[in-house]
Amino acid sequence: MSTCELCDSETxxxxxxxxxxxxxxxxxxxLPALYAEVGEYLVPRQTGWGEIVATRAAAGPRSPINEDVLDTVNWGRATEVLSSWRTDIRRVRWPHRDGAPAARLDADCAWLVRELDWIAGNYLAAGDFAREVWTLYTQARSVVGDPEPRVQRLGYCVATVDDKGTVCGAVLTRLPNEPLACRWCGASxxxxxxxxxxxxxQPKKVA
Incomplete structure (x- = not known):
């Protein structure tokens, strides 16, 4: 029996x-549309190739951004990362195929979406891949003033899991506005x- 590399639920x-x-x-x-929007906020600096600065004020509140992080949040960087994952997944799945497709963010993302079932079930580095995509996604959203919603921790599951009255007790989490259900026992x-x-x-706090 295996567990998800991101949440430890049984898979x-x-x-x-x-x-x-x-x-x-x-x-x-x-990602393609999100990084296209990032491009509207960023242009090359005059001091060197590949450096970027904010050029347009966003409507509404903006998240504070560390410039060292901002320098890596651009279409070229996202394309490089996704192309490397596509190349590796293709190598693992079809080891006898030669060459690699040209790097293109929209095409690479579409290809990776089509291969998701195989990736989730067969690709040893699936967890690392998902984490890196999440990093690209959340960094880009922070640039355009739309940060990724934070996971809410809502206490402990109080459902009974057997005829002896044993309480599940797993931590309950969800994203804002998602249905609330226990990942461990399935109680909703x-x-x-x-x-x-x-x-x-919920357990009572001791004074």
Whole structure:
């Protein structure tokens, strides 16, 4: 039995659970348009090739950005990273094929989305790949003033898991506005009564 490399939920023999595979696909599909928007904010500096600075004020609040990080958040860097992953995945899946396709962010992202099922089930570095895509995605969103929502920690699962009344006790987390369900026992908290009971049965803090 294997567990997801990102959340430790059981996956059978796969490297990524369905939730994280789907999230990876959504991020890959969004990257080309997101980095095109990043390009509207950044232009080359006069002091050297490949350096970038902010050139347009965004509407609404902007996240503070470290310039050292900003220098790596651009279309060229994203293309380089995704092309290297596509090349490696292609090498692992089809070791006898020669050559590699030209690096192109939109084409590489589309290809990787098509191969997600194989990646999640067979690619040893699937977890590292998903983490690097997440880094590209969140860095780009921070540049355009739309940071990635933070995971909410909502307490401990209070569902019973056997006829002896054993309580699950797993930590409950979700992204804002997502349905609340336990990743371990599968219990869901959908009604107002469910949420009231969840709050009532949380461990009491010791004064």
């Amino acid at each position: 059978g023999s796969r490297y990524l659970c369905t939730r994280h595979r789907d999230r990876l696909g959504e991020q890959l599909a969004a 908290y959908t009604t107002a009564t469910d949420l009231l009971l969840l709050e009532y049965y």
